[in-house]
Amino acid sequence: MKQVAPFGSHWSKPRTLMAVSAAVLSLALFAAAEGKQEKQPATAQPAAQMGGTNSSKTITKVQPKRLSGAELYSMHCNRCHPERYPTERTAAQWRTILLHMRVRANLPGEQARTILKYLQDNSGR
Amino acid sequence: MKAPLFVPGSVALSCAFALMLPGGTAAVVDDQQFNELKELVTKLSQKVEKQDQRIEQLEKTHAQDQKTILDLGRKLGENSLGAPDAQERAALSGTVEPMPRMPLDEATVNHNFSILGDAEFQYVKTSGDHGSFLFADFAPIFLYRGGDKVLFEAGFDFALQNNAPGNPGATTTIDLSFAQLDYVVNDYLTVAVGDLLLPLGTYSLRTAGWLNKVPSDPLARDLLPGAGVGAMLQGAVPLGQGGLLLNYSLWGINGPGSADSSGTAAALDLGGNVGLRSDNEVANLHGKPSGGARVGTFIPFKPHYDLEIGVSGQSGQWDDAGLHLWSAGVVDASLHLGSSIEVKGEFIESAYGSGDFGQVRAQGWWTQAGYKLAGLNLDWPVINNLELVDRYDSIHDGLGTRTRGDTVGFIYYLSNTLLFEGDYGFRHSTDPTQKDQLMLQVSYGF
Numbered sequence: 413m414k415q416v417a418p419f420g421s422h423w424s425k426p427r428t429l430m431a432v433s434a435a436v437l438s439l440a441l442f443a444a445a446e447g448k449q450e451k452q453p454a455t456a457q458p459a460a461q462m463g464g465t466n467s468s469k470t471i472t473k474v475q476p477k478r479l480s481g482a483e484l485y486s487m488h489c490n491r492c493h494p495e496r497y498p499t500e501r502t503a504a505q506w507r508t509i510l511l512h513m514r515v516r517a518n519l520p521g522e523q524a525r526t527i528l529k530y531l532q533d534n535s536g537r
Numbered sequence: 538m539k540a541p542l543f544v545p546g547s548v549a550l551s552c553a554f555a556l557m558l559p560g561g562t563a564a565v566v567d568d569q570q571f572n573e574l575k576e577l578v579t580k581l582s583q584k585v586e587k588q589d590q591r592i593e594q595l596e597k598t599h600a601q602d603q604k605t606i607l608d609l610g611r612k613l614g615e616n617s618l619g620a621p622d623a624q625e626r627a628a629l630s631g632t633v634e635p636m637p638r639m640p641l642d643e644a645t646v647n648h649n650f651s652i653l654g655d656a657e658f659q660y661v662k663t664s665g666d667h668g669s670f671l672f673a674d675f676a677p678i679f680l681y682r683g684g685d686k687v688l689f690e691a692g693f694d695f696a697l698q699n700n701a702p703g704n705p706g707a708t709t710t711i712d713l714s715f716a717q718l719d720y721v722v723n724d725y726l727t728v729a730v731g732d733l734l735l736p737l738g739t740y741s742l743r744t745a746g747w748l749n750k751v752p753s754d755p756l757a758r759d760l761l762p763g764a765g766v767g768a769m770l771q772g773a774v775p776l777g778q779g780g781l782l783l784n785y786s787l788w789g790i791n792g793p794g795s796a797d798s799s800g801t802a803a804a805l806d807l808g809g810n811v812g813l814r815s816d817n818e819v820a821n822l823h824g825k826p827s828g829g830a831r832v833g834t835f836i837p838f839k840p841h842y843d844l845e846i847g848v849s850g851q852s853g854q855w856d857d858a859g860l861h862l863w864s865a866g867v868v869d870a871s872l873h874l875g876s877s878i879e880v881k882g883e884f885i886e887s888a889y890g891s892g893d894f895g896q897v898r899a900q901g902w903w904t905q906a907g908y909k910l911a912g913l914n915l916d917w918p919v920i921n922n923l924e925l926v927d928r929y930d931s932i933h934d935g936l937g938t939r940t941r942g943d944t945v946g947f948i949y950y951l952s953n954t955l956l957f958e959g960d961y962g963f964r965h966s967t968d969p970t971q972k973d974q975l976m977l978q979v980s981y982g983f
Contacts, residue, residue: 478778486840487780490873492743493982494953508651508682511721512690516742518784520773521724 481530484523491517498534506531653678654692657746657980664973672697673978674746676714691716715764726772732811733769736786736831737761737849738867738883747956747982750879750907750924751944753974756932757901760887761865762807765790767826773835780837785830792827792853793863793889800856802891802936805863827853827863845871861890877912881905887935894936903930907948924948926960940966954982 479487489495501509506528514524566574654677662668675695682688692714697707717731734741741763746752767790773782794810795801810822833847852864865887872880882904890896905928911921926948931941946960958978964971 479780483840484780487837487843490841490876491835491843491845491871493745493748494950496953505651507685508649508680508688509653511682511685511688511719512651512653512678512680514721515688515690515719515727515729515771518736518771518773518786520775520782521721523775523780 479523479526481526481528481533485527485530488513488517488519488523488527498531499536501531501535503532503535506535649682651680651682653680653983655745655747655980655982657752657978659752659979660977662975666972668975676745686721688719688721689717690719725774726770728768728770730768732764732766733788733790734764735762735788735790735829735851736771736847737829737851737865738869738885739833739845739847739871739881740869740883745982746978746980747954750905750926750948750958751928751946751960752958752976752978752980753944753960753962755883755901755903755905755928755930756940756942757883757885757903757930759932760885760899760901760934761867762793764808765792765827766811767791780835782835784833784835786849787828787830788851789826789828791821792823792851793855794822795856798822798857800858800861800892802889802894802897805855805889805891807863823854823857824859825854827851827855833869841873841876843873845869855889856892861892863887863889875912877909879907897935899933899935901930901932903928905929919949922950924950938966938968940964940968940971942971956980 486495498506510524510528510531513519514521519527655674656676657674659671659673660668661671673696676692678690678692680688680690694710694712694714696710696712698710700706700708713732715732715734717729717733719727719729721727736742738761740755740758741761743749744754744763765788767788769786769788771784771786773784775782791810791812793805793807796804796806796809798804812819812821814820814822829849829851831847831849833845833849835843835845837843847869848867849869850864850866852862855861855863865885867883867885869883870881872878874880882902884902885900887899888896905926907924907926909924913920915921924947926944926946928944929942930944931939933939942962942964944960944962946958949957951957956979958976958980960976960978962974962976964973
C-alpha cells in the first residue's frame with residue numbers, strides 16, 4: 413500500500429521552522445529596540461540640559477537601575493502566569509511560596525529576597 | 538517780738554528755695570513730641586481695633602465649624618447601627634485612626650505548610666464520539682518549608698475514570714506528579730532530590746491547567762519525560778543589575794525504561810523507571826542512570842518585555858540489557874511583549890536504539906501565541922478580559938506516524954486565577970485515532 417504523504421507538498425518543515433524562528437527573532441529585536449528607545453531620554457537629558465558646545469564632556473555613563481521588588485515580581489511571575497496580588501497571602505505564607513517559586517523559576521537568591529520583601533511589605537495580614 | 542517775724546521769714550525763704558529748684562522736674566512736652574505721641578496712640582488704637590475684629594471673625598468661624606462637626610457627628614450617629622447612645626456617637630464622630638499594622642510573630646504563626654495548585658473542570662467533544670463532562674483534574678501541591686533553606690514539595694493529580702465497559706462505577710486515580718526535597722546551598726545553587734520535574738524545555742515546569750493557555754499538551758511533548766527520580770543541581774547567576782540571568786540545571790535520574798523489558802520501540806517508557814521494580818526489588822531497570830542539563834538565559838528589556846531562551850538535553854540507557862541509548866535535545870524560547878502578547882515554543886528531537894526498529898529518530902515542535910485584547914485599550918468590559926490563543930504543533934514519532942495540529946481558542950479571565958477556556962483542535966495525522974476535538978474548561982489556580 414502506498415504511503416500517502418501526510419502534509420502535502422506545501423508542508424516544508426525547514427522552511428516553516430525558519431519562518432517561525434525569523435518571526436520570533438524579529439519580535440525580540442523589536443522589543444529590544446523599544447526598550448532602548450525608552451531608556452534614551454534618561455541618558456540624553458544631561459547633555460540637553462547643558463545646551464552648550466562642550467556638553468558631550470558632561471555626559472556620564474548611566475548605570476543600569478537596580479530593579480525594585482515590584483519590577484522583579486512582575487517580570488518573573490509573568491513568565492508563567494498572571495500576577496497574584498500581594499494581599500492574597502500573608503507575609504508568612506509568602507515566605508514559603510517564594511521559596512517554592514525560587515526553585516521553580518530558578519531565581520538567584522538576591523532577586524528572590526527582593527521580591528519576597530516587596531510581597532511581605534504589601535501582603536495581607 | 539520775735540515770733541511774728543519768724544513766719545514771714547519762713548515764707549520768704551521757701552519762696553526763694555522754690556525759685557532755686559531746677560526747671561527740669563516739670564513735664565515739659567513740645568508740639569512735635571506731642572504730635573508723635575498722638576500719632577502713635579492713634580496707630581495702636583487702630584491696631585487693637587483690627588485685632589478685635591479678627592478675633593470676632595475667628596469666633597464666628599469657630600462657631601460655624603463646631604456646628605458643622607456636630608451635624609456630621611449626628612449624621613454619622615444616625616447612620617451607625619451599632620451606636621445607640623450619645624457617647625458612642627461621639628466616639629464615632631471623632632477622627633478614626635487606622636489600625637496599627639501589627640508585625641507578624643513568626644514564632645506564633647505556623648505557615649511553614651502551604652497548599653497551592655489548580656483544579657480543572659472540562660467538557661470534551663471528540664469528533665465521532667459523544668461529548669462528555671469531565672472532572673479531569675484536581676492537582677494540589679503541598680509545600681513544607683523548613684527554615685529558609687529547606688523545602689519539601691509534592692504535587693498530585695486526582696482524576697476520575699469510568700470503569701465501563703465491563704465494570705460499573707468509576708475509579709479515582711491519584712498520580713504523584715512530583716515530590717522533591719530542595720536545599721538552598723547559596724544564592725546561586727540549589728540541590729533537589731526526589732521525583733523531579735525535568736527542565737527539558739520549560740513546559741513540564743509550567744503545565745498546571747491555569748498556566749497553560751491551551752488545555753491540552755503540545756503533541757511534541759509526547760517525546761519527552763516530564764519527571765524523573767534522581768538528583769539535580771540548579772541555580773541562576775545575575776548578570777548586572779538589569780535583571781539579565783544565566784540559569785542552569787544539571788541532573789542525574791534513573792531515566793527512561795522498558796515497560797516490558799523487551800527493548801522494543803513500543804516498550805519505551807519515558808517516565809516509568811522509578812527504582813522500585815514490580816517485584817518490589819529496589820533496583821534500576823537498567824545498568825546506568827541518565828544525565829541531563831539545561832542552560833538558559835532570561836533577557837528582560839523592561840517589566841513584561843522579556844525573552845527567555847534555553848537549550849537542554851538528556852541521555853542514558855533505557856533498555857534492561859543496557860544495549861540502547863535514549864537521547865533527546867530541546868531548544869525552547871519564550872517572548873513577552875508587554876502584558877498582552879506572549880509567544881513561546883519548543884523544538885524537540887530525540888533518538889533511541891531499539892530491538893526491532895534499530896535507531897529511531899523522532900522529532901517535533903510547537904509554537905503558541907496569545908494576545909490579550911486588553912492591549913487594544915478598548916473600554917469594553919468583556920473584551921478586556923479576553924485572550925485569543927493559537928498553537929501550532931507537529932510530531933513525527935520516527936515510526937511512521939506524523940501528526941500536526943492547529944488549536945485555536947480563547948481564555949476569558951473571570952479573575953486573575955479563575956479562567957474559562959475554549960479551544961478547538963484540528964488534527965491532520967496518519968494515525969486515524971487522532972481526531973479533531975472541542976474542549977471547554979474552567980480552571981482555577983490557588
